[in-house]
Amino acid sequence: MTADKPLRADARRNRDILIAKAREIFDAGDFFDLRFDDFARLAGVGTGTLYRHFPTREALAEAVYHGEVAALCDRARQLRDTLPAAEALAAFLRGMVDHIAAHEGLARTLATLLADRSGTLAGGGKALEEAVADLVAAAVRDGTVRDDVDPGAVMMALHGVGAAHNRPNWRTEADDVITLVLDGLRRPR
Known part of the structure; x- marks a missing residue:
């Protein structure tokens, strides 16, 4: 096509x-x-x-992957446009945990199919990182989030949450990691 x-x-x-x-x-x-x-x-x-x-299967997998990334980026924009900045960031990060929990099979299938197409995954990762960066930047501008943390660190935490999905208490631990990230981002008063 x-x-x-x-x-x-x-x-x-x-x-x-x-x-x-x-x-x-x-x-x-x-x-x-x-x-x-x-x-x-x-x-x-x-x-x-x-x-x-x-x-090919890979072409179909790419289309699914790009659709998932677009939906997540749209969600980030919607939250940024409708909630106070810190709430939007928190809602997005907690929503990512929900997404990972609900779509474990999807993530595993896409990772397997697209393993040799790192450029495809990198492009989606970059788009998600930009969405997170926009949320972080908005929270920095309104003074609720520290200005010395790179959004890449937030993405790394999300990747870690996803990679650890097989742990027995994953959901509780994932929620705890997001709480740690949000607490660590909070600007001291």
């Missing part, structure tokens, strides 16, 4: 259906049990439609 011309409405709808079905399958952790052609059948579209939009 080329980015040169916009898709017709029916083609866009079919592409969106394929991405939604793939996301559901990835989330369930069933991706590797299916042949690639099965995605078309499960999405209710023809095999030609699948290959026209996504010639």
